[in-house]
Amino acid sequence: GAGVSQSPSNKVTEKGKDVELRCDPISGHTALYWYRQSLGQGLEFLIYFQGNSAPDKSGLPSDRFSAERTGGSVSTLTIQRTQQEDSAVYLCASSLSQGGIAGELFFGEGSRLTVL
Amino acid sequence: SQQGEEDPQALSIQEGENATMNCSYKTSINNLQWYRQNSGRGLVHLILIRSNEREKHSGRLRVTLDTSKKSSSLLITASRAADTASYFCATVRNTGGFKTIFGAGTRLFVKA
Numbered sequence: 652g653a654g655v656s657q658s659p660s661n662k663v664t665e666k667g668k669d670v671e672l673r674c675d676p677i678s679g680h681t682a683l684y685w686y687r688q689s690l691g692q693g694l695e696f697l698i699y700f701q702g703n704s705a706p707d708k709s710g711l712p713s714d715r716f717s718a719e720r721t722g723g724s725v726s727t728l729t730i731q732r733t734q735q736e737d738s739a740v741y742l743c744a745s746s747l748s749q750g751g752i753a754g755e756l757f758f759g760e761g762s763r764l765t766v767l
Numbered sequence: 768s769q770q771g772e773e774d775p776q777a778l779s780i781q782e783g784e785n786a787t788m789n790c791s792y793k794t795s796i797n798n799l800q801w802y803r804q805n806s807g808r809g810l811v812h813l814i815l816i817r818s819n820e821r822e823k824h825s826g827r828l829r830v831t832l833d834t835s836k837k838s839s840s841l842l843i844t845a846s847r848a849a850d851t852a853s854y855f856c857a858t859v860r861n862t863g864g865f866k867t868i869f870g871a872g873t874r875l876f877v878k879a
Contacts, residue, residue, distance in 0.1 A: 655809075682864065682865065684867060686869070692871065693855065693869055693870055693871035693872050694810075694855065694869035696866075696867075696868050696869070699864065699866055699867075701863075701864030701865070702864070704863065704864055707862065707864070707866060740808065742808075742809065742810070744810075744867075746865075746867075748864075748865050753797055753798060753859040753861075753865030753867065754815075755800060755812035755815055756800075756802075756810070756812065756857070756867060757812070758809035758810045758811070759809055760808045760809045761808045761809060
């Protein structure tokens with residue numbers, strides 16, 4: 652597609668339920684990022700995929716969070732046993748690095764998660 | 768912890784004035800980027816400055832980078848009401864891949 656696509660755009664769930672958030676990056680982009688943004692706050696790094704390398708999971712806040720990227724393209728962020736503090740906008744971005752220089756990130760519109 | 772710290776946290780100016788936002792970071796970087804966020808959803812890339820560059824211009828935007836002080840500034844000249852948004856700096860480190868970390872952002876409000 653023309654840009655980064657995220658789904659769902661909004662998700663309301665009950666505490667304790669599992670949720671899956673999907674990201675379709677720009678075709679050909681080798682890097683994919685997940686960030687979390689609480690209301691009025693900055694972007695909290697969650698996880699970073701680069702090509703076929705092992706992902707950098709250092710930002711995942713707990714073992715309830717996991718992510719995978721299948722075939723170097725689509726990524727799914729899974730939150731198990733959701734808690735109210737998981738409520739936030741989850742942003743996905745992709746980029747293409749060339750010549751040893753990291754390129755700009757292209758963001759999706761985010762998935763707003765509300766945990767009741 | 769986040770790599771970049773912006774200041775001020777919030778800035779309110781009159782249309783036509785210049786707006787300056789600063790960003791400090793902690794470790795060596797590959798490049799530094801500035802982004803804008805209008806509505807609390809997706810961010811839009813504004814400008815990228817490489818670690819071996821000191822200044823870059825794009826339209827009404829001017830970015831400086833001082834790697835010795837580990838700081839950068841974004842200047843928006845002749846601001847407009849439409850510039851009202853949150854602005855974030857993002858530092859990119861070479862960790863085998865390129866890891867991009869964002870600061871907390873500056874909220875700019877331009878009064879018409």
